[in-house]
Amino acid sequence: xxxxxxxxxxxxxxxxxxxxxxxxxxxxxxxxxxxxxxxxxxxxxxxxxxxxxxxxxxxxxxxxxxxxxxxxxxxxxxxxxxxxxxxxxxxxxxxxxxxxxxxxxxxxxxxxxxxxxxxxxxxxxxxxxxxxxxxxxxxxxxxxxxxxxxxxxxxxxxxxxxxxxxxxxxxxxxxxxxxxxxxxxxxxxxxxxxxxxxxxxxxxxxxxxxxxxxxxxxxxxxxxxxxxxxxxxxxxxxxxxxxxxxxxxxxxxxxxxxxxxxxxxxxxxxxxxxxxxxxxxxxxxxxxxxxxxxxxxxxxxxxxxxxxxxxxxxxxxxxxxxxxxxxxxxxxxxxxxxxxxxxxxxxxxxxxxxxxxxxxxxxxxxxxxxxxxxxxxxxxxxxxxxxxxxxxxxxxxxxxxxxxxxxxxxxxxxxxxxxxxxxxxxxxxxxxxxxxxxxxxxxxxxxxxxxxxxxxxxxxxxxxxxxxxxxxxxxxxxxxxxxxxxxxxxxxxxxxxxxxxxxxxxxxxxxxxxxxxxxxxxxxxxxxxxxxxxxxxxxxxxxxxxxxxxxxxxxxxxxxxxxxxxxxxxxxxxxxxxxxxxxxxxxxxxxxxxxxxxxxxxxxxxxxxxxxxxxxxxxxxxxxxxxxxxxxxxxxxxxxxxxxxxxxxxxxxxxxxxxxxx
Amino acid sequence: xxxxxxxxxxxxxxxxxxxxxxxxxxxxxxxxxxxxxxxxxxxxxxxxxxxxxxxxxxxxxxxxxxxxxxxxxxxxxxxxxxxxxxxxxxxxxxxxxxxxxxxxxxxxxxxxxxxxxxxxxxxxx
Numbered sequence: 001x002x003x004x005x006x007x008x009x010x011x012x013x014x015x016x017x018x019x020x021x022x023x024x025x026x027x028x029x030x031x032x033x034x035x036x037x038x039x040x041x042x043x044x045x046x047x048x049x050x051x052x053x054x055x056x057x058x059x060x061x062x063x064x065x066x067x068x069x070x071x072x073x074x075x076x077x078x079x080x081x082x083x084x085x086x087x088x089x090x091x092x093x094x095x096x097x098x099x100x101x102x103x104x105x106x107x108x109x110x111x112x113x114x115x116x117x118x119x120x121x122x123x124x125x126x127x128x129x130x131x132x133x134x135x136x137x138x139x140x141x142x143x144x145x146x147x148x149x150x151x152x153x154x155x156x157x158x159x160x161x162x163x164x165x166x167x168x169x170x171x172x173x174x175x176x177x178x179x180x181x182x183x184x185x186x187x188x189x190x191x192x193x194x195x196x197x198x199x200x201x202x203x204x205x206x207x208x209x210x211x212x213x214x215x216x217x218x219x220x221x222x223x224x225x226x227x228x229x230x231x232x233x234x235x236x237x238x239x240x241x242x243x244x245x246x247x248x249x250x251x252x253x254x255x256x257x258x259x260x261x262x263x264x265x266x267x268x269x270x271x272x273x274x275x276x277x278x279x280x281x282x283x284x285x286x287x288x289x290x291x292x293x294x295x296x297x298x299x300x301x302x303x304x305x306x307x308x309x310x311x312x313x314x315x316x317x318x319x320x321x322x323x324x325x326x327x328x329x330x331x332x333x334x335x336x337x338x339x340x341x342x343x344x345x346x347x348x349x350x351x352x353x354x355x356x357x358x359x360x361x362x363x364x365x366x367x368x369x370x371x372x373x374x375x376x377x378x379x380x381x382x383x384x385x386x387x388x389x390x391x392x393x394x395x396x397x398x399x400x401x402x403x404x405x406x407x408x409x410x411x412x413x414x415x416x417x418x419x420x421x422x423x424x425x426x427x428x429x430x431x432x433x434x435x436x437x438x439x440x441x442x443x444x445x446x447x448x449x450x451x452x453x454x455x456x457x458x459x460x461x462x463x464x465x466x467x468x469x470x471x472x473x474x475x476x477x478x479x480x481x482x483x484x485x486x487x488x489x490x491x492x493x494x495x496x497x498x499x500x501x502x503x504x505x506x507x508x509x510x511x512x513x514x515x516x517x518x519x520x521x522x523x524x525x526x527x528x529x530x531x532x533x534x535x536x537x538x539x540x541x542x543x544x545x546x547x548x549x550x551x552x553x554x555x556x557x558x559x560x561x562x563x564x565x566x567x568x569x570x571x572x573x574x575x576x577x578x579x580x581x582x583x584x585x586x587x588x589x590x591x592x593x594x595x596x597x598x599x600x601x602x603x604x605x606x607x608x609x610x611x612x613x614x615x616x617x618x619x620x621x622x623x624x625x626x627x628x629x630x631x632x633x634x635x636x637x638x639x640x641x642x643x644x645x646x647x648x649x650x651x652x653x654x655x656x657x658x659x660x661x662x
Numbered sequence: 663x664x665x666x667x668x669x670x671x672x673x674x675x676x677x678x679x680x681x682x683x684x685x686x687x688x689x690x691x692x693x694x695x696x697x698x699x700x701x702x703x704x705x706x707x708x709x710x711x712x713x714x715x716x717x718x719x720x721x722x723x724x725x726x727x728x729x730x731x732x733x734x735x736x737x738x739x740x741x742x743x744x745x746x747x748x749x750x751x752x753x754x755x756x757x758x759x760x761x762x763x764x765x766x767x768x769x770x771x772x773x774x775x776x777x778x779x780x781x782x783x784x785x786x787x
Contacts (some may be wrong), residue, residue, distance in 0.1 A: 434766035435677040442681070443770050447688055477750075479721040488752055534751075637670060 016249045020219060024212045032206060035201040042194045046187060061176055068169055068443040116276045123168055223251040230255065236263045237269075294377060295339070297322045301381075309365070309386055311358025322504075326355040328362075339380055342369045352387070364388040399612040419480045426477045433473065437466045464509050471545070474538065474608040479590060482614045489532035489618045496529045496536070496561050496568050496639065497522040504559065510548055517556040529568035529639045536614045536639070542608035543635050549602050550576035550633070567621065567641050570604035573634040579627040585626060589612040612637075667780060671710040672702040672728065673675060673746070674720050678765070681695060682746070687770055699723035703731045706728045706738050716759075718747040726757070731737045733758055
């Protein structure tokens with residue numbers, strides 16, 4: 001699904017909210033300015049018109065009043081002149097004033113602008129002029145009478161004229177008053193008109209505001225509502241509905257953002273959907289059972305392997321309580337503890353348990369637990385696999401191992417008994433052998449008298465075999481001690497040369513009937529070696545005995561001692577039959593006998609070299625064999641110089657004990 | 663006590679005891695033989711010899727106990743003792759004895775040990 005926030009055209013046709021507000025403000029300001037201007041203009045016009053009219057009327061009334069006053073003065077003077085016949089009451093000045101007042105009245109009447117008024121003023125002015133024209137010559141006429149008496153007809157005429165004038169003037173005053181009233185009425189009409197205009201402007205403003213509000217409503221409120229609806233749609237997971245064209249650009253951008261959000265949401269949902277599908281596939285193809293429950297133990301997921309393991313199909317398991325399905329009563333508390341430790345993150349290791357199969361049998365399982373959170377809910381997930389066979393195999397293995405251990409213990413016990421037996425027997429054999437050898441010695445050394453040659457020969461055979469038997473017993477004793485771990489050497493700095501000589505002497509009797517050349521090449525410096533003389537003599541006796549046995553008559557044995565970097569060396573080289581290379585690694589194994597020894601019926605136990613190796617190792621020395629069939633054998637033993645301190649004595653012993661234990 | 667140097671042989675095997683006594687005689691030494699530890703202690707206290715040839719494995723009290731008895735009595739503490747045994751010397755280095763012969767020993771070894779031990783007091787005097 002693809003959501004967009006509107007096309008470019010939509011955006012182009014849209015109105016910015018800021019621009020809309022700006023326009024609204026501008027329109028309102030214009031309207032208010034127009035209203036103020038119109039009001040001010042109307043007011044000023046009224047005021048100016050009204051003032052001018054009032055001024056004119058006031059001036060006209062003043063001129064009228066002055067004209068009336070002048071006429072009344074003239075009339076009074078005229079009445080006095082008529083009564084007295086004297087001209088002194090009528091002057092030219094008064095007449096002039098009356099004329100000026102009439103003129104001003106004319107001007108005022110002309111500027112008043114109203115034809116009726118002007119004609120009335122003109123009539124009054126004409127009457128005044130007529131009266132003046134008549135009245136001014138009256139004093140002169142008066143002087144022309146016979147007795148100087150006042151000319152009463154003239155007065156009567158004057159009065160008549162004056163009254164006519166007054167009547168006209170009064171009519172004019174009434175007209176002026178009427179005019180003032182008219183102006184006032186006109187002013188009130190103007191005021192009313194201005195009020196109406198204002199009302200109209202206000203109405204216009206209200207209409208404009210209403211229109212603008214409507215436009216705002218259309219441009220802002222409705223799209224915002226639409227936007228809110230679209231947001232609701234997005235919140236509900238639906239596609240956001242469209243927003244009408246021509247909306248505000250801000251809303252269009254919001255809609256675009258909302259569309260983008262919805263798109264992202266849909267993408268995420270799509271991704272989740274594919275992930276969910278992938279998860280399902282993984283679950284179904286997994287070789288381990290997968291079970292997911294909520295905190296209450298209700299099963300939410302249960303794959304096919306779980307069905308194979310526990311018998312319940314997913315459609316029955318999902319929604320059911322895990323406890324009721326597979327947890328035996330006695331395991332439910334443990335399950336609860338397990339969930340708690342899982343929640344606190346303490347459960348790191350797989351847990352083992354026994355679950356109940358649908359058919360009632362127990363299934364030994366091992367489960368790896370972990371907690372996930374979904375929609376504020378904790379989910380407990382477990383990979384469960386059947387360890388019944390593994391446990392069975394382990395039990396069998398353990399049983400077998402325990403049997404092996406018992407057998408090994410028995411063997412060890414038997415071996416110990418054997419070693420003790422060998423040790424005891426060897427000791428017990430020594431007792432009679434001591435007597436045999438001692439008495440033979442006594443016979444052969446002539447202590448009890450001289451022997452015939454034949455007797456001496458026979459006794460020699462007996463002694464040689466006694467010595468051989470003794471060496472055999474010594475070897476068995478040594479092997480027994482090595483195996484028991486009680487073999488030890490007591491080393492002191494000693495002459496290796498002397499030990500070699502003693503060993504050569506010891507082997508002497510076995511050479512009696514042999515034609516073997518023994519040569520000693522002893523180191524002249526005779527540097528002391530740290531050795532147990534008795535044990536090293538046994539080493540050399542064993543080596544020499546081997547050489548004598550495997551060297552044919554006519555051969556030779558060469559014994560050398562010499563100093564080397566690691567210590568004093570003694571080598572025994574013979575010209576015997578040699579040892580095949582493939583047999584050499586086994587030469588130090590107890591009871592190993594070479595093929596040639598066995599087939600050649602050469603006597604021996606196969607213990608000699610293994611004892612040599614043990615003794616030399618206990619001295620921290622080395623022993624090596626260089627041999628080839630037909631070219632003889634050379635055994636080289638290197639023994640360290642200096643002192644082996646008591647503190648380090650234990651190490652070779654320990655090594656020997658370990659070897660013996662092995 | 664006789665002026666002849668006398669050796670007490672403590673040995674439970676009569677054949678070996680006879681052999682040793684013959685060897686001693688050939689060396690010009692007188693000897694007497696007992697076959698138990700108890701008898702050895704009694705003889706040493708009653709008639710102290712110049713030398714004791716002592717087997718370790720004895721019926722009754724063993725050779726170690728005999729050595730202990732000889733050394734604990736001031737009258738006999740200085741009598742030299744040579745051990746003659748089938749046991750190896752391992753573990754017996756601490757024994758307060760003047761010689762140690764492992765059976766079967768050569769006549770020459772016996773002679774050398776006895777000569778060395780008995781010549782020490784003579785050399786001292």
